[in-house]
Amino acid sequence: MRKNSEYTADWSWHDANGYDRIVNVSGTMTALGGSITTERVATATAAAMPRFARIHEMQARASEVIARLTGSEAGFLTASASAGITLAVAGAITGMDPARAEALPAHSGPRNAVAVQMGHLCEYGASISQAIALAGAETRIVGQATLVKDYQLEAALDDSCAAALYVVSHHVVDYGMLPFDTFVRIAHAKGVPVIVDAASEYDLKGFLAKGADIVIYSGHKFLGGPTSGIVAGRKDLVRATYLQNIGIGRGMKIGKESIAGTIAAMEQWMERDHDAIRAAETHALEMWQAALTDLPGITPIRVPDPTDNPLERLQIWIDPAKAGASAAQFAEILGRSDPPLIVRGHKIEKDYFQLDPCNLMEGQAELVRDILVQVLSDASAAAEVDIRSALAAARNGGTQAYLNWLA
Template sequence: MSKLYRFLPSMDQILDGITTDKDMAALPRPLIKDHASAFLDICREEIRAGAITEEAQLKLEVLLPRMTAYVRAQSRPHFRRVLNATGVVVHTNLGRSLLAKSAIEAVAEACGHYSNCEFDLSTGQRGSRYSHVEKILCDITGAEAALVVNNNAAAVFIMLETLAKGKEVIVSRGQLVEIGGSFRIPEVMKKSGATLHEVGATNRAHVHDYENAINDETGALMRVHTSNYRIVGFTKEVGLPEMRALGDKYNLPVIEDLGSGSLYSLQGAGLLGEPTVQEVIAQGADLVSFSGDKVLGGPQAGIIVGKKEYVDRIKKNQINRAMRIDKMTLAALEATLRLYLDMDVARKQVPTLRMITASQESLKSKARRLADAIRAEFGDTAEVGMKKGFSRVGGGAFPEYDLPGTLVTLNVKGISADDLRVALLDTDPPLVARIEDDAFLLDPRTLTQTEIKLAATVLRQAAESLK
């Protein structure tokens, strides 16, 4: 056994052999060397285990196909495209919203060329990066001013740090939200230097609760939209008009954190309870914060809109420098917002809105095409069907609402649903779907038209890897 080790090919032989593949030749040589060395360690382990017993098994021409496949697999980028067949439209773990075509093109333009990121073309002098999106945000929302930071948690933090550092901020107990990753409003507030003043009960809060809590240390009144949960039954919350009247009475700013903010009303899709940013501004909020990459369907960003006097103060906050967005985000956000100048255009061209508002007929047709594509790949080795089911908006929005649609069911003979799920994580690209009651389900709502055939292909690849 020990004699076999000497017959392993040298690294120089491996590098010369493996780089004859044009795809491998394009990879950095040190990367190839690292992965080839790891493959040799696998070969040594196979010798020790008795899987390799002859010198002929270690010849370069014998090992090369397997080694090339191993190096290719290990050299794939860690950050990769994934096919989303879960039916969760704003899937946080899978990168949230897809960008519209115009936004993708704008990002490519911003990356491939110099730009007027902070250059005023009308004066030839230094300009503000926020000028590219501030006016269009104001035009859409009706706000006086706007600012964009890197995410909504940052937006909430800088609003509180600017307006209420060292002061109290009054919030209803029923609105002390925790979002994914255990980020909580009370902790964000504490880091900002503001002091949380809870009022009301978990399920009910009244105007007098807020008014009784106001004192000389009060810096702001705050509402937090419970976008990722609902309290139902015997409940009451103070509406924004009532809060606005209280703010006017005591000369206090009223802040509204919308979380997954929407510029497009989804009531027509049967989704209620999610106010649009425009509605909140019209009801008198001084400042409103919301995400750019959830229901809005743009890049990750924290958007602040509201009264100019408050937004200007936030812009001058030194922390703003640490939270500013880059040119790619600016380009994608402006392109996305331009679509919202015509709401019908936004519904058709913003992928998030298009998926959420998709008709039952279109979803059934899409499911039929997916089922047919899968049957073509598997033949009689799998049972493929269709059934009624539900999708979700995701991203913490509309937690109590399901989106009805049509699902595709797949049962591959001799392969369990869970084994297929695991194998699909290693396909190129990987595919993520659902398992319910031991059945493997694919929701076509979150697959693009061009991904139907690709999904069927990687399903077959995954199944073949398990044989």
């Protein structure tokens, strides 16, 4: 266990509750709590808790804010972006028929297919296909994992197809899929609505402006709100999606405190100084890159976000022969530091991990630099880590870690 006493953070909440201290350079990850809120958002969330309120009235207020935020006709909040996908699919199936909404998921009717490009069938902690199935829908796979053709989507959008789902994520294949404008054009020519999963995207207006009918965002990732999902789009489809709260949406409901906090987070997003925040993140990346550049076997490179979010990450390439250990082994030791440094290891088997500065707290950029230099300069501890276990830990975290704690 490595100690670092120069950074004086407030760990009182972690220590009082017996939770691990964490420095998050992985990004807006659900398994780490999504993101951290500002005092403004935290205050708005807490203020609603000791009071009664009409949930539908709060949702109507949320709809007004969502419309300003996204350019949509209407919107509402639900438990998560994943819930938003399921509810949007359900709304496309049932329309405004409450009897059909109550019949889901067991009896979805003959028009229950959802077309998805094969390269978009990602796993984000759960699978896209399961989010679709929870609505009683059938996933209709379009094309192959590395190539989808126009006529393949056209053929999939027959009379049994209720919706077409387009996924925007670092998890999906980034080549060979139909571009968004082509996807929308083909779907609309067939009279099929387009649902966009844009959970972790900065672009809150572009997809609707380019023809999406429903777009789903996370309220607790880049927006920095409490756990929530934002559903935005055409008023008729938003209403049909909201109708699902009398059925499968009951288990996906959101409380008054999360509605209040997410409204505050959305308003804050529209007011914040995005350029200043980007500059602070860039400063951290430059500091880390400079500190690691001369270490043997370590190559730090700044890379843009794969989905065109206006941010960069530092990609740390590891040459095991020169550095003395693999990327997975170093990531494991970084996660055992004091405090633990949680890196972004989605592709750790390719000999690199990434550092994301979007969730840094005051003073943590320097702390991250110091821990990185300490760990990556001395491979002795990392070399002792079983590489197969390190790879498995990087790829099977989250729920598996909880199951391990219960064992």
